[in-house]
Amino acid sequence: MLDATRLYADASHFKLEDICGKHILDTFANNPEKTDEHGKQNVMASLRFVLANKKPHMMPIVRYDVPLEQGGFERRYWRTSHTPILDPAGNLVYILQEARDVTALVLQEQLNEQNRERLSLLTNTLHAVTWDYDIENNRMSWGVNLQEAFGYSPEEMGQPNTGNTGWLSRVHPDDAAAALESLRQAAEAGHKYWSCEYRFRKANGTYAYVLDQGYFVYNDNNKPVRQVGAMIDLTESKQSEKTLKETNERFWHLLEKQPYMSFMADAKGRITYFNDNWYEYTGISKGQVDGWINAVHPEDSAHVLTAWNEATRYGHAFEQEYRIRNHVDGQYRLFLDRSVPMYDEEGKVKFWIGTMTDIEDQREALTQVQLKEQQFANILNLLPAHLCLLMGPTHTCRYVTPGIYSMYGNRHYLGKPASEIWPETQPIHFTEVFDKVYQQQEPVSFKEVLVPITPSYSGPQKNAYFNIQFQPLLDPNRHIEGVLLSAVEVTALVECKQKAASSGVPD
Template sequence: MDSERIEELRRRVEALEAEAAALRARLGTAGDAGSVPWASAGSGREMLAAINERYRLAARATNDAVWDWDLRANTVEWNEALEAAYGHAPAAAEPTGDWWIAHIHPEDRARVHDGIHAVIDGAGSNWTGEYRFRRADGGYATVLDRGFVIRDASGAAIRMIGAMLDLSASKRAEAALRESEDRLRLATAAARIGTFDFLVRTGALTWDDRCRELFGVPPGTPVSYEGTFLAGLHPEDRARADAAVSAALDPAGTGSFDTEYRTIGLSDGVERWVAAKGEAFFEEGRAVRLIGTVLDIGERKLAEMRQREMNERLEELVEARTAALRKSEEQLRQSQKMEAVGQLTGGIAHDFNNLLTGITGSLELLSARIAQGRVREVDRYVVAAQGAAARAASLTHRLLAFSRRQTLDPRPTDVNRLVGGMEELIRRTMGPGMVVEVVAAAGLWTTLVDPNQLENALLNLCINARDAMPGGGRLTVETANRWLDARAARERELPPGQYISLCVSDTGTGMTPEVIAKAFDPFFTTKPLGLGTGLGLSMIYGFARQSGGQVRIYSEAGEGSMVCLYLPRHHGEAEEAVPLPELPALPRATKGETVLVVDDEPTVRMLVAEVLEELGYAALEAADAASGLKLLRSDMRIDLLVTDVGLPGGMNGRQMADAARLARPGLKVLFITGYAENAAVGNGHLEPGMHVMTKPFAMDALATRIRELIEER
């Protein structure tokens, strides 16, 4: 450092002067020629010359401007550093003390002159002064000058040796540092930011006035880490803030200190929110210092609290509004539901009244003709009643398809093969005025679907297309593989994945958006009265949804229509169509088998009982589950339970069968239901020995199923 260099130079000068003093003592005074032999005097002069040479070498080696002032002659000798440091060549400098004094700044000159002469004229040896010295370019350098006075044996000052250290760079650095500190102080004061400085080893903590203000500590009050900082924190925040400091001082961490806490003013008791940020400094793997800033964030916290309150209020308003909208939507849905139910029940009532008229009328005429003995005419009434009943069954089937509650028999199906098998039927249905084109995709995937229901859906779509082209046109049946990404699947209300599509398009009248929106509503039709039930598309929609797929209509008025079924891909081979074998006549029972029939409809019980009697089985009847269960828990022989699923009294047919099997574990059960097999299936599967038939069914089909079940082993 600069002070160390000056001290080293001073020590060298003192050593040289000590040698010179010793030499002078040996030589004696110049007037006392006899005290020392001249040979010795010559030797002493040589030693003095050697000492002076060493001094000159030392002065040449330093970067400081070294001067040697002969006080008696008022001459000054400079080393070469005078030029390097201040631009004055030693040869050009006047070799007098007056030249040196003249180059001192006028404001400093008197002070330096008085200070140095106070040492020279007194008994002191060391002098130190700081002043401004004019360089050769006219500018001033700030120097630290230190001199050592050499005295003779009488104590008179005869010589002074010193060195000038240029402090300009350090002074500029100090000025810049002060300016920076001033700017920082002004900036932090303007921003209301406080500062802290924590010395880890000593535990010394320093706060500026703003930091004290945030902790409610009066100016000048001593502060400490535990007694002031931790004690001034809100109890709920104390442990967290202490942990944040420990984490910052951890050598394994980042050294960053960043936390927020509340303070409780030690003198005023005011609660304040503070954000603290800082940086830790480490030496030899240990934290030695933590410096940082603190900022009052009370207004921000207040704004955040108000924002939260506003958000909560907004959420309450949104929730209330949403609830009101949900209520309105629910009311609208209920209104639409009631409208749809009204339309549905009206359509059902209309169609069933027509069918019942045909059935009851035929039965009345049948009864009348039998009473009149005109039995030859009864066949046509029987046929008429059966036809009306079959149409009623078909209507029920369509309603179940619409509600997605029909009993399906899904199988791996090759839709290309299915369409090819129906192509001739489609052409005959369309008539001679239509052009039919079938476009079958190569490598079409298999789908798991009920092939009979898919055939019905395809035929229905073709009939609709035919009716939309009264003047003739083109019908196209097309299959394709479809890979629906997230967007395409979302547009079709399906999960993303692989599907096959079966599309039927025509060049007919097309549909308006309003018609498309209602096309799948039950009993909605655009056909003239008597030419359509309005259940075709709704049945197709229900079938597609029940099969895990979707149906979509693409149409514009006057531009034709295209209806597409999307069915999920099935990874498996399609099944070959197996023709139904002809059933042989059923043999009569010969082992006294007994069948329990449980149904709340007396007519159904009567018909099933008569079928059983025709087959030679004994029949037991019950109108509800409680009565049936009583018989099942008795010791009577019962080989088969035939029961409806929906029964009165709080227990359905499946529950009765499960209870009966506790007493009769091997009991065989045939569920007959007019709705669907869902209730019979229960938790998702039928137990072994349980089967389902959907009403209405032909009596011969019932007889066949009963015989098969009884004969099973």
């Protein structure tokens, strides 16, 4: 190296006296963290080309790190050219080396490449379509997913601002102005990123909901010269969002229109919603959710709150009957409150939903039925006849009057066949009689039949006389269902007859 400019020396962090007179390869500082052998080979190859051909040669960009005063090295990239200097006779005298520091350019390109790789990875994952708009030359480049996503080839998409073939012509007319305005505002404000949602017409004529995102590249004058981005098809998610919205609307409609009072609560049990039926019944101001317990009967409120707090604490279903005041007449009516927790994807309680059903009339009706059943049982207790209802061909016991219990004890009658309940009646062939009545559907009667009675299976046995009738029980279609046995004890009458006969007294 014969000489160098001050700019060369400063850029390389050399002193001129240290490099002049040395072989050019000896001027390269040795960076132990990175070998420069490849760069040195390129330098020598370029110099040999100039020597042999006496023509300029441009080297590929090479990395050559320069030493720092405080120690260590600074990464640098260089674009180097070698130009022959000839004398008048055409002989090579010198070779002029020009080295341009292009570190900033290379690092920016590496960053752009990383961004492109990340964008490519992201778009492939999301099935998005990448695009690259050269603003200065009005040129648009499209990614490989364009055909798959929207049905267009890059040629069919055309270039921006080319009438009916460009990107803008395919944006929904109702969305085009807003999309353009958002682009303009982002560029004028010097924003780095831009994002917009709009509808984009696909090749099949349908519109896709897309999320279009990009970033601007500005020149030294802060003027946008390039824009790179990607279009993501949101149609499926938009449809899911629409479906979810419609489902929520139907859910709230059902809560409002159902004939009973309903409510919702958060995961901790705090009431967040009552439907209109609650407010109409209680007279509480619409929208008010606090103080609901004041509508509950004072005798029930403590128990209700305790049970509700326990249910919401442990996440189990809540079911309670309690009285709620009707603001119209001031009377309390009985309600059945059923509430269940709703869970999220992780199995945690997300919220509660419950209903309050007026069961006052139902409870009153049940009370009346129970009263009538008790009256009927009292009547049966007073009747001299014992009744037993046996169902089906196995003669399974469905019902017995209380008198049966007093004679045979608690044998767990219901659900058992007659032969298992009363084995002591086998000698008098009751089972055969049941079969005959069930099969022929004709009643059978016996008078003054001697029947063994055993209060327990192993206890002492006594005998009694009964007038017995086996009556077939038919359904509304005249099909046999079972047999109703009625028995009236006539032991006293038979014994009187026996005494009269033994004393010679005529009947």
